[in-house]
Amino acid sequence: MCGRFSITTPPEAMRSLFGYVDEPAFPPRYNIAPSQPVPIVIREQDGQGGSRRRFLLVRWGLVPSWAKEMPQSILINARAETIAEKPSFRGAFRHHRAxxxxxxxxxxxxxxxxxxxxxxxxxxxxxxxxxxxxxxxWMPAGGSELDSCAIVTTEANETLKAVHHRMPVILDEKDWDLWLDPGATEKELLALLRPAPDNLMEAIPVSTRINRVANDDPSLQERALAEAEPERAPRPKKRAEDTRQMGLF
Structure with missing residues (x-):
């Protein structure tokens, strides 16, 4: 799975790479967690018979459009192997890729x-x-609409298997247009959902400071070995509830 990620590339460099028309200003983030706002790039019609890429801030944790209420579990990842069949993801897979x-x-x-x-x-x-x-x-009853997303994951490549058995699908730049193309077939799309080449990525051991969502600074990405969490003092035993009238004060 993928439960945390980072975006520290300057906004203008990101805009140039992804080719969206918006000019957002977002700060570097070193520890993005589920349920937080995250940027995605989508494709939309430009009103002149063509299309363009747009920058959109959404909640990380998909809420399907048909949901009657907010899901109790946060849907942050969608498995590539079942994305076309799972009710939570199949509609978004067909119509809302990013x-x-x-x-x-x-x-x-x-x-x-x-x-x-x-x-x-x-x-x-x-x-x-x-x-x-x-x-x-998602449009909740009596509320404002919520845009949300999930990362597509696949089996890990040989480089990352030693760390975890799953990894995000990392799209080759030449495949970005196809992934966003509303006319792409299911067969074409599923063919893109494969592990990254073994020589593309590297895994750097880092500090357990990353475990705390409040930590969000460049030192999180420095090489470090895991350190044991400090022992916490035992909690005091809870007193039995006093059911007498005066016990309420």
């Missing part, structure tokens, strides 16, 4: 009884990339 800009993501590796070792995974050439994503528009 590029999710990133310059790295995080995964955690189990280490026996010790703390999990987090890894920052980036391109070897340090360039930003696009993760395949789907998005949807």
């Amino acid at each position: 590029l999710m800009p990133a310059d790295g993501f995080y995964e955690w590796k189990s280490q026996g009884a010790g703390p999990k070792q987090p890894f920052f995974i980036r391109r070897r050439d340090r360039k930003p990339f696009a993760m395949a994503a789907v998005w949807d528009i």
